[in-house]
Amino acid sequence: MQTLLKSTPFRYALNASAIIGLYAVIMLLIKTGILNRYQALMLIPIGFNIILAASLNLTAGFLGQLPLGHAGFMSVGGYAAALFSMSAALPTNVELPLALAIGGVVAAAFGLVIGLPALRLKGDYLAIITLGFGEIIRVIILNLKFTGGAYGLKGIGRQTTVTWVYICVVITLFIISTLMRSRHGRAILSIREDEIAAEASGIPTTYYKVLAFTVSAGFAGVAGGLYAHYLSIMDPSSFGFMRSAEILVIVVLGGLGSIFGSVVSAIALTILPEALRGFADYRMVIYSVLLVGVMIFKPSGLCGRYEFSLGDSIDGLCSRIRGIFSRKGGVSDGGDS
Amino acid sequence: MTLLYLMINGLQIGSIYALVALGYSMVYGIVKLVNFAHGDIIMVGAYSTWYIMAKYSAPAWFAALASIVICSALGMLIEKIAYKPLRKSDRLSLLVTAIGISLLLQNLAQLIFSANPRMFANIFTGTVTVGERSFSNATTVTIAVSVIIMIGLTVLVKRTKIGKAMRAVSEDGEAATLMGINVNNTISFTFALGSGLAAIASVFYCCSYSQIQPAMGGMLGLKAFVAAVLGGIGSIPGAMIGGLCIGVAESLTKGYVSSQLTDAVVFGILIVVLLIKPSGILGRQRNEKV
Amino acid sequence: MAVILDVSKLGINFGGLQALDDFNIQVHGGEIVGLIGPNGAGKTTVFNLLTNVYHPSRGGISLTGRNTLGKRTHEVTGYGIARTFQNIRLFKSLSVMDNVMIALHNSMSYSLPEACLRLPKYWRQEAEARKFSRELLAVFDMEDMADSPAGSLPYGAQRRLEIVRALATNPKVLLLDEPAAGMNPSETAELMRTIHDVRDKFGVAIILIEHDMSLVMGICERIIVLNYGLIIAQGTPDEIRDNPLVVEAYLGQQRGDSPC
Structure with missing residues (x-):
């Protein structure tokens, strides 16, 4: 039993069925009307916020370098995806994934071009220079013809569905978590821990910094594409510094270096302002007080660096149950978990 | 003549940036925090001046003084409640707390005064004529008062006991404690001083731009912060030079290129400076010892 | 054994300060070399130059036959040099x-x-x-x-x-920067055995910086003494022990006890 629980194929099967199962539950809740139309629509912003937070966590949490221009990459990806789908006339199920892929690639290219010079800096200076780049992207979009200038883009097909968001979230989380458990991910972590020691251990630190930055920007671009095809408009003023700050807040609140924390916190912080709608004017005040409160009382974020693993959780649960039974039988079993 | 006019205008807005940048710079120097709530202190300063004048029809000088006191107190209060408990934890947590405070101040202002902009009457009416050109009193007073404040501040930091304490704490907080410096009081004083300067900046800003709204601190604060980085964050003369540079660059861009592109120019300057000399014009580079 | 590390006329300036000059050394496979000298003599600077954390102002380093000039630290690590740090730098x-x-x-x-x-x-x-x-x-x-x-x-x-x-x-040369710092005598004795084992099992050459003279004299086959960025003496432990220049560097006077 225990060896089965630890075996790789079993873990894969378990995770795959959990992913499909969760999707089925969500769909069922929508079909049966337990989640009303409005609540079902909330799932989409939850989804792209998860992608944004998880991707920012790659640089802020795992690489240990804080970028403050994530919204810039999101907008680049969004505009690229929207411009593609507005000019192409393909069936939705072909057009949207293509648009998202284009959004991701274009944003990743921006990430590469900006990352190469910016990542020579560290810490606060890196934060500031990415903030600068983010603002410049916004101003340039505001002044270009083909992006619609200050008016932005209108009439983008509303193609983002719960299913597409779900697929994108699963792909993002899968790629980021498998990446982090490989030699490439460990190289990224070693830079956060000690850049000089990493370099002395044979890690090409510049390469991995730029890589993490580029991948992070790429996923932000995908999220931007989902955003564009959800709202059906792109307004350059909604990608300013405050948007970057919002994403950062999700990441830090969830826990820097915890993908699971980013997911939990993206869900909580997307729902919270809506749930507080009853308090009308007070909601944003309550939101900011909660934020400051959590940071003061739990500075490492809600989940610290904890990572959830379905297999491990079931494993732990099983040995706990076995522990209870063996204690009843009067035989101590050592209780490894 | 246009050039001179643009330069003077640039110096005016630059002086305002410099006053705000000083707050960023001093706070960064002493607690290594990019205090994102600093921009919103400007907004609080503007609203309190406006409110005291409108509600109690108080004279302008009284309202301005009261707003300086309010902002200084608020700055200290924020530090005590929100930043002090996090002094020993991760710097990112501190940064997020600062963003949280910024959101809180903006939304409180929106709750109390509504999101609609309010009109702010210019305190310094009238003009001064230099040769053929005339400049508004707001411009001349802003520049003159800023210069006086900066000289005063330099003297404060260089010559006084509290100034020496500020420099000691920013150099090495623990060593300063061992030398008998009260670090908490020094940090409080720094926040009070920075916030007071932001209040003064807010009065000058309102006199030239006449509109106040809850989100006004955002961009203004961001640009002042850019000015602080440009001059070398942590350096007081650097903040002044940075502020004036940003102001003049902005004004010249508005005059000769396009008012749409001023933000791009400001942030472009920031990026170029960071890439060439990351520590800014007057900042010091610190190398890690291996 | 063949020469695996060949350093010639290495030197570096920090601003106006000449931190290291005319540093020459040839290290053979499996050798244990000690690098000693008073604080600030430039010992760690040598390590930082060998691993390209700093880039030399003059001179050259050849590691397993390859010139390391202008390479990045991780590339030099790939050529076969690895190090530990004075102030532990673990992940x-x-x-x-x-x-x-x-x-x-x-x-x-x-x-x-x-x-x-x-x-x-x-x-x-x-x-x-x-x-x-x-x-x-x-x-x-x-x-x-x-x-x-x-x-x-x-x-x-x-x-x-x-x-x-x-x-x-998988290094050919291992640099140990004060491996015994903060250890008590029994831990140091154990460390000496470990260093010997490492050399024997992995066949690496070892250069170590150390202030603990019992360790240096006990395991190094060759010792290089640095002072003010210059090599003032080199030789076997016995030669170094009696070298008046070394005594002077450590004690700052003509007559005195040996540094250990």
Whole structure:
């Protein structure tokens, strides 16, 4: 039993069925009307916020370098995806994934071009220079013809569905978590821990910094594409510094270096302002007080660096149950978990 | 003549940036925090001046003084409640707390005064004529008062006991404690001083731009912060030079290129400076010892 | 044994200060060389130059026949030089295992897509690296600490882990920067055995900086003495012990006790 629980194929099967199962539950809740139309629509912003937070966590949490221009990459990806789908006339199920892929690639290219010079800096200076780049992207979009200038883009097909968001979230989380458990991910972590020691251990630190930055920007671009095809408009003023700050807040609140924390916190912080709608004017005040409160009382974020693993959780649960039974039988079993 | 006019205008807005940048710079120097709530202190300063004048029809000088006191107190209060408990934890947590405070101040202002902009009457009416050109009193007073404040501040930091304490704490907080410096009081004083300067900046800003709204601190604060980085964050003369540079660059861009592109120019300057000399014009580079 | 590290006329200036000048050394395979000198003599600077953390103002370094001029630190590590740090620099919040696995980065070759899609090459190389790490940790009696965060280990174990991590990069030359700092005499004695074992098992040449003269005199076959950035003496432990220049560098006077 225990060896089965630890075996790789079993873990894969378990995770795959959990992913499909969760999707089925969500769909069922929508079909049966337990989640009303409005609540079902909330799932989409939850989804792209998860992608944004998880991707920012790659640089802020795992690489240990804080970028403050994530919204810039999101907008680049969004505009690229929207411009593609507005000019192409393909069936939705072909057009949207293509648009998202284009959004991701274009944003990743921006990430590469900006990352190469910016990542020579560290810490606060890196934060500031990415903030600068983010603002410049916004101003340039505001002044270009083909992006619609200050008016932005209108009439983008509303193609983002719960299913597409779900697929994108699963792909993002899968790629980021498998990446982090490989030699490439460990190289990224070693830079956060000690850049000089990493370099002395044979890690090409510049390469991995730029890589993490580029991948992070790429996923932000995908999220931007989902955003564009959800709202059906792109307004350059909604990608300013405050948007970057919002994403950062999700990441830090969830826990820097915890993908699971980013997911939990993206869900909580997307729902919270809506749930507080009853308090009308007070909601944003309550939101900011909660934020400051959590940071003061739990500075490492809600989940610290904890990572959830379905297999491990079931494993732990099983040995706990076995522990209870063996204690009843009067035989101590050592209780490894 | 246009050039001179643009330069003077640039110096005016630059002086305002410099006053705000000083707050960023001093706070960064002493607690290594990019205090994102600093921009919103400007907004609080503007609203309190406006409110005291409108509600109690108080004279302008009284309202301005009261707003300086309010902002200084608020700055200290924020530090005590929100930043002090996090002094020993991760710097990112501190940064997020600062963003949280910024959101809180903006939304409180929106709750109390509504999101609609309010009109702010210019305190310094009238003009001064230099040769053929005339400049508004707001411009001349802003520049003159800023210069006086900066000289005063330099003297404060260089010559006084509290100034020496500020420099000691920013150099090495623990060593300063061992030398008998009260670090908490020094940090409080720094926040009070920075916030007071932001209040003064807010009065000058309102006199030239006449509109106040809850989100006004955002961009203004961001640009002042850019000015602080440009001059070398942590350096007081650097903040002044940075502020004036940003102001003049902005004004010249508005005059000769396009008012749409001023933000791009400001942030472009920031990026170029960071890439060439990351520590800014007057900042010091610190190398890690291996 | 062949010369694997050949340093000639190496020198560096920091601003106006000449931190190191005319530093020459040839290290043969399997040799243990001591680098001593008073504080600020430029010992760690030599290590930083050998690993290209600093770039020399003059002179050259040839490592296993390759010129390291202008290379990055990680490239030089790839040529076969590894080091530990005076002020321990472990990946503190990562596990002991991960610390070693990071140093094995270049012994694996699976690509980014292979990692993300978990293709067979990923599984095979990861399993091999994990097995190798365990064996390497076992050599240093650390296999039972594999899952603890490196920062939680006792001081001595952290110093040992730094050596394990350096060895995992498969070096020809190992640089140890004050490995006995902060250790008591019995720990130091154990460390001496470890250093000997490392040389014998892995066949690496070792250069070590150390202030503990019992360790230096006990295990080094050759000692180089630095003062004010210049080599003032070199030779066997016995020659160094009686060298008046060395005594003067340490005690600052003509007559006095030997530095140990």
